[in-house]
Amino acid sequence: EVQLVESGGGLVQPGGSLRLSCSASRFTFSGHWMHWVRQAPGKGLVWVAGISSDGSDTKYADSAKGRFTISRDNAKNTLCLQMNTLRVEDTAVYFCVLGSVLATWGQGALVTVSS
Amino acid sequence: QSALTQPRSVSGSPGQSVTISCTGTSSDVGAYNYVSWIQQHPGKAPKLMIYDVSKRPSGVPDRFSGSKSGNTASLTISGLQAEDETDYYCYSYAGNYVVFGGGTKLTVL
Numbered sequence: 001e002v003q004l005v006e007s008g009g010g011l012v013q014p015g016g017s018l019r020l021s022c023s024a025s026r027f028t029f030s031g032h033w034m035h036w037v038r039q040a041p042g043k044g045l046v047w048v049a050g051i052s053s054d055g056s057d058t059k060y061a062d063s064a065k066g067r068f069t070i071s072r073d074n075a076k077n078t079l080c081l082q083m084n085t086l087r088v089e090d091t092a093v094y095f096c097v098l099g100s101v102l103a104t105w106g107q108g109a110l111v112t113v114s115s
Numbered sequence: 116q117s118a119l120t121q122p123r124s125v126s127g128s129p130g131q132s133v134t135i136s137c138t139g140t141s142s143d144v145g146a147y148n149y150v151s152w153i154q155q156h157p158g159k160a161p162k163l164m165i166y167d168v169s170k171r172p173s174g175v176p177d178r179f180s181g182s183k184s185g186n187t188a189s190l191t192i193s194g195l196q197a198e199d200e201t202d203y204y205c206y207s208y209a210g211n212y213v214v215f216g217g218g219t220k221l222t223v224l
Contacts, residue, residue, distance in 0.1 A: 044218040059211050100208075102151060
């Protein structure tokens with residue numbers, strides 16, 4: 001069974017940075033698009049960013065452009081999201097998601113931006 | 116990157132059918148046959164129920180079906196069961212991004 005395990009969440013002050021990681025296993029990681037999707041407390045799901053199977057193509061939501069960077073290391077089966085200049089409104093659970101149809105989701109990592 | 120429009124809530128009795136709509140634009144839902152639906156129980160990771168408008172992943176009951184007409188996609192759940200009560204989200208590929216609906220809470224009466 002596919003496994004996606006997020007890590008790196010936590011409490012950070014506004015303006016700070018945080019790097020999320022997602023460890024993938026039990027599937028051919030290098031063969032699939034990967035995405036980050038977030039969910040603010042009590043709110044709906046919002047797509048954040050996506051990256052092609054070889055990392056050559058990246059796409060971002062307007063809210064993430066210029067602040068967040070999605071990347072991957074296919075040798076280590078790892079997806080990352082570098083988040084800079086964080087805002088209070090970035091507080092959310094961040095899900096690592098497999099595939100172009102968002103087929104399989106991790107359990108999520110909570111990011112709290114607060115002073 | 117405006118969100119797709121879903122009803123905030125729908126309800127139905129056990130055994131009945133309900134349909135959840137998902138309205139977008141000619142740039143997302145209307146432009147591509149890449150509409151999906153996920154189910155999310157509170158505190159849990161979402162589960163893919165329908166992809167590419169009407170395809171069901173392995174293991175999803177055939178009580179769940181999807182369709183699309185123009186800029187509006189729909190998820191129909193027939194033979195409602197108590198365990199179907201939860202939140203449902205649609206989303207669509209939109210060229211350079213993915214756009215979600217606001218979510219619909221399904222109540223089984």
